[in-house]
Amino acid sequence: MTASAPSILSLVLLAPLAGALGLALLPAGASPAGLRRLSLAVLTAQLLLMVAVLFRFDPTTGQMQLLEQAAWLGALGLDYRLGVDGLSLPLLLINGILSLVAVAISPLSTPRPRSYFALLLLISGAVNGAFLAQNLLLFFLFYELELIPLWLLIAVWGGARRAYAATKFLIFTAVSGVLILVGFLGLALATGSLDFSINPELSQQLGLGTQLLLMGALLVGFGIKIPLFPFHSWLPDAHTEAPTPISVLLAGVLLKLGTYGLLRFCLSLFPQAWALLSPGLAGWAAVSVLFGSLAAIAQTDMKRMVAYSSVGHMGYVLLAAAAATPVSLLGSLLQMLAHGLTSGLMFLLVGVIYQTTGTRDLTVLRGLLNPQRGLPLTGALMILAAMASAGIPGMAGFVAELMVFRGSLLTFPLATLLSMVGSGLTAVYFLLLVNRAFFGRLATEPGRTPPALLPLAGLVKQAPAVVLAAAVVLMGLWPQGLANLAVASTSALGQPASGPFASMNVASANQAATSNFLLEDVRHGG
Amino acid sequence: MAAEGSSDSLSPLLQRLLGGVPLLAESPTHVLEVVGVLESYGEVLDAYSRNLIYQGEQQFLNPFPVFRFFNGDLNLGRLWRHLNHDRINFEYAEYCQKAMLWHGTGGLDAFLESERFAGICQQVVRLKQRHDPLLGLLSAVFPQFLPELIRSAATTHALGQFWRVMSDLFLDLARTHREGRITSIASIVEFVKMGLVAAAGLPIRYAVQLHGATVAILPEDAQLTFLMDVAVPYVEAVFLRGMPFLGTLSFNAQATQIPHDQGQFAYGALFADPLPTMGAGIPPSLLMQDMYRHLPPDLAAAYRSQGRGVVDIHVKICMSFQKAMFCVTNGAINGTMPHPLDDPDPRHQGANRDHCMGWLERLRQAQLTALPASGPETIRACHH
Numbered sequence: 019m020t021a022s023a024p025s026i027l028s029l030v031l032l033a034p035l036a037g038a039l040g041l042a043l044l045p046a047g048a049s050p051a052g053l054r055r056l057s058l059a060v061l062t063a064q065l066l067l068m069v070a071v072l073f074r075f076d077p078t079t080g081q082m083q084l085l086e087q088a089a090w091l092g093a094l095g096l097d098y099r100l101g102v103d104g105l106s107l108p109l110l111l112i113n114g115i116l117s118l119v120a121v122a123i124s125p126l127s128t129p130r131p132r133s134y135f136a137l138l139l140l141i142s143g144a145v146n147g148a149f150l151a152q153n154l155l156l157f158f159l160f161y162e163l164e165l166i167p168l169w170l171l172i173a174v175w176g177g178a179r180r181a182y183a184a185t186k187f188l189i190f191t192a193v194s195g196v197l198i199l200v201g202f203l204g205l206a207l208a209t210g211s212l213d214f215s216i217n218p219e220l221s222q223q224l225g226l227g228t229q230l231l232l233m234g235a236l237l238v239g240f241g242i243k244i245p246l247f248p249f250h251s252w253l254p255d256a257h258t259e260a261p262t263p264i265s266v267l268l269a270g271v272l273l274k275l276g277t278y279g280l281l282r283f284c285l286s287l288f289p290q291a292w293a294l295l296s297p298g299l300a301g302w303a304a305v306s307v308l309f310g311s312l313a314a315i316a317q318t319d320m321k322r323m324v325a326y327s328s329v330g331h332m333g334y335v336l337l338a339a340a341a342a343t344p345v346s347l348l349g350s351l352l353q354m355l356a357h358g359l360t361s362g363l364m365f366l367l368v369g370v371i372y373q374t375t376g377t378r379d380l381t382v383l384r385g386l387l388n389p390q391r392g393l394p395l396t397g398a399l400m401i402l403a404a405m406a407s408a409g410i411p412g413m414a415g416f417v418a419e420l421m422v423f424r425g426s427l428l429t430f431p432l433a434t435l436l437s438m439v440g441s442g443l444t445a446v447y448f449l450l451l452v453n454r455a456f457f458g459r460l461a462t463e464p465g466r467t468p469p470a471l472l473p474l475a476g477l478v479k480q481a482p483a484v485v486l487a488a489a490v491v492l493m494g495l496w497p498q499g500l501a502n503l504a505v506a507s508t509s510a511l512g513q514p515a516s517g518p519f520a521s522m523n524v525a526s527a528n529q530a531a532t533s534n535f536l537l538e539d540v541r542h543g544g
Numbered sequence: 545m546a547a548e549g550s551s552d553s554l555s556p557l558l559q560r561l562l563g564g565v566p567l568l569a570e571s572p573t574h575v576l577e578v579v580g581v582l583e584s585y586g587e588v589l590d591a592y593s594r595n596l597i598y599q600g601e602q603q604f605l606n607p608f609p610v611f612r613f614f615n616g617d618l619n620l621g622r623l624w625r626h627l628n629h630d631r632i633n634f635e636y637a638e639y640c641q642k643a644m645l646w647h648g649t650g651g652l653d654a655f656l657e658s659e660r661f662a663g664i665c666q667q668v669v670r671l672k673q674r675h676d677p678l679l680g681l682l683s684a685v686f687p688q689f690l691p692e693l694i695r696s697a698a699t700t701h702a703l704g705q706f707w708r709v710m711s712d713l714f715l716d717l718a719r720t721h722r723e724g725r726i727t728s729i730a731s732i733v734e735f736v737k738m739g740l741v742a743a744a745g746l747p748i749r750y751a752v753q754l755h756g757a758t759v760a761i762l763p764e765d766a767q768l769t770f771l772m773d774v775a776v777p778y779v780e781a782v783f784l785r786g787m788p789f790l791g792t793l794s795f796n797a798q799a800t801q802i803p804h805d806q807g808q809f810a811y812g813a814l815f816a817d818p819l820p821t822m823g824a825g826i827p828p829s830l831l832m833q834d835m836y837r838h839l840p841p842d843l844a845a846a847y848r849s850q851g852r853g854v855v856d857i858h859v860k861i862c863m864s865f866q867k868a869m870f871c872v873t874n875g876a877i878n879g880t881m882p883h884p885l886d887d888p889d890p891r892h893q894g895a896n897r898d899h900c901m902g903w904l905e906r907l908r909q910a911q912l913t914a915l916p917a918s919g920p921e922t923i924r925a926c927h928h
Contacts, residue, residue, distance in 0.1 A: 388820065471851045
C-alpha cells in the first residue's frame, strides 16, 4: 500500500460530492450563472486532483496503486477501500473531462439550476467512486448511487416523453443493479469471504458451475448497463429524452461503468468461466455490433442514431474482452475512451443543432454546413466526429478499433470479421447523417418565405466541442500516452489470480515483457 | 386548367406591371437596400468594365493572358495584393462574359455567327499567320480556334461597354438619391428605365490594333446597339438563364434535371438561392465579395445591425442584390413595353399584356419571395 499519498483518491471522490452538498445547501435564489461557475470550479478542482493522481501513478506496474483503506461498516463487509490502476485511471480522467464539459454546456436557462448542478456533481462523484472502489459492496453502492441523480435529471429536466424514458431507464438499471448485487452476494457466500474484497484468488477456486452462475448474473447485469443487444432498448429512449449535458455524460462515462464491470469483475474474478463462455460472448458482441449499426441506419432522429451507434460500438468492447488477449484488452480500454470522447462530442453537437434549429429530424434538417447562415463549425466538428467514430486513421476510433480487431482476429475470426462489417456500417449511417443534415441547401421556411437564419453560438460557447474534438485527434495521433498508462494493467486482467489486491506485490517479468511488446505494437500499428 | 391556375398566381404581378407599379414592394428598407447595393454594384461594374475593355483591346488573342487582370499596371505591390486577394474579382466578369457567349442570344450573337464576321476573322487570321507563328500554327491545325477566341474577345469588349453605361447609371442613381430626388422604388425603376431608354441606341463598336493595322471586329456599320444587341442578351444570359452553379445543388443531367433546351435554363441571378453565397466554387460569391468592399456606409451599418452582423453579410448583400436586379429587370420590361401603359387602344393594351405575361412566365420560378415588403425587423425575424 502506498503511504505517500494517503488521501488524494479520497479527495477525488469527495470533491464533487462535497460540491453537490454545498450547492444543495445554497439559498434557493442563487443565480444560475453563479451556480454554474461554482460547479465548474469544483469540477476543475476534481480534474486537477485527477491530474495529480496521474503524476503519482506508476504506469510500469499493473498493480493497484495509491491505495486507501478505512474500516467503515465492517459487519456488513462494506469497507472503504480505494485504489487506481491503468484501467480505472483513464476512465477516471474521462469522467473528469466530460463532467466539466457537461456543466460548461448546461444552459443558464435550465430550470431549478441549484438541484440540476448538484445532481450533476453527484453523478460525477458517484462515477469516481465506482471506478475507485476496491470493495464489491462499495462499487455497488456507487453504481447504484449514480442511478438516482441520473433518473432525476431525465425525469425532471428531460424532453416530452421524459417520464416514460426515465421509468424505463430506472427499471432496466434497477434490474441490472439487482443482478450485480446477487452476483456479489453469491460470490461472498460461495467463497466464504464476507469482507467483499476483490479477490480473484478466492473466486478462481470456485467450481466452474458456480463461477458460470455468478458470472452469468454479473454479465447480464453489466450487459444491461453497457447496453448490449437485447438489453439495449432503454438507451435510445433515455438519450432522446435526456438534456444534452446528460446525454454527454451518459454516453461518455456512465455506459463505461458496464464495460468496466465486465473487465474488472467478470473477466478478472472468473477467468476460467470467461474462457469457457468467450466464443458465445464474441458472437454476442458481433450480434450487438451488427444490430446497433443496422438499427442506427434506420433512425431519422439524430440522437437515436448516435444512441444506437453506442450499442454497436460497445459491442467492440465485449468482443475484445472475450478475446482477452493483451492487445485486445488494451484495445477494449482504448475503445471505451474513444467512444467516450466521440459519442460525447456527437451528443454535444446534436444538442447544439437541436437548440438552434428546434429539431433533430434528419428528414427535415438540410444544409447546416452553410458557411454564413448555417452552423459551419458544428458541421465541421460533426464530420470529424463521424470520421473518428467510423475509425478513420488519425483519430481516436482508428487506434481503438485497430487494436480490438487485431487483438481478436486470431481468437475469434468470424466474430471479428462481422464486427468489422459493423465498423463499415458506422461510416454508412454517419455519412447518411452528415449528408442529410449538413450538405445540400439550407432549409427555408415552409412556403419559401425568407431563407433561414440560424442563431449562431459564439466561439466561447463552442469551446467544449472544440476541446473534445482536439482530444479525439490527440488520442488518434498519440495513442502511446494512454497505452503506456494502461498497458500493464490491461494485460494483467486476463491472467489467473491477477486480481488487484492479490497480485499487488507481484511485479511480473512477464507483464513487463508483454507491455514492451504491446507498446511496440501501438507504436507500429496505432 | 393548370395553365389558367398558374397564370392566376402571377396575376398580382401582372396587375402591378400593367398598372405601372414596381414589382418590388415599396418600403424604406427596400429603397435603402436597392440604392445602396446598386451604388456598390456601380463601383464594381466600373472596375469590371475597365478591365473587360482593357482585355478586349490589349490582350486580344494573347495565348497566355496571365496578367490580364492588372490592366497593364504590373508591379510587385500589385502582384502581392492580387495574390493576397486584396483585389476585385475580375473572374466574375469573365463568368458573365462566358455565360453571354455560351447562351448566345440577340443581335450580337447573330452578328458573331454571320458571314461578315467570318470575313473579319479571316482578316485577323491572315495577319496573325504572318506575324505570330504559334497562333498561325494553332490556326492551321484548328481552324475554328482563332474565330472562337475572336468571338470571345468581341463579347468581352461588348460587355465592357454595356457595364460602362450601367456603372454610370447606378452611380448617378446613388447621387440622385443623395440629392433627395429618389425616394421610392417606383422612382428607382423609372430612373433605370429612363437610363436604359436613353442609352438604347448607343452604338456598340470594337476595333483592335493588330501589327500596325486597325481591324474593326464589331464595325460601326454592323449597327449593333446597346439595348437590343447587348443589354437584352445580357439579361437573358445572366439574369435569367445563367448556368448551374457548382456546389449549390447536384444536378443529374442524365436524369434530365438540367433542361436539354438552353432556353429553358433558369439558373440566373433572379433565380439563384442567396443562401449558399460564399460557398466554394459559386460565382456570385465573388461578386458579393467585391460589392462588400464598396458598400455605402449606411447600408453597411444596416447590415451589421441585422442577423449575424458581418458574418452573413454576403448573404444579405446577395438578397438585396436580387431585389435590385428585379428593379433593373422591371426597368427593362417597362423600357421595352410595346406601347405606353396609358394607351387606350385595346389592341395596344393586349400587346402590353402579352409582353408583360411573357416576362412573368420566365420569372415564374424566380426568387419572387424577395419582392414583398421587408423591413429590418423582417430580416432579423427570419430565425428558424
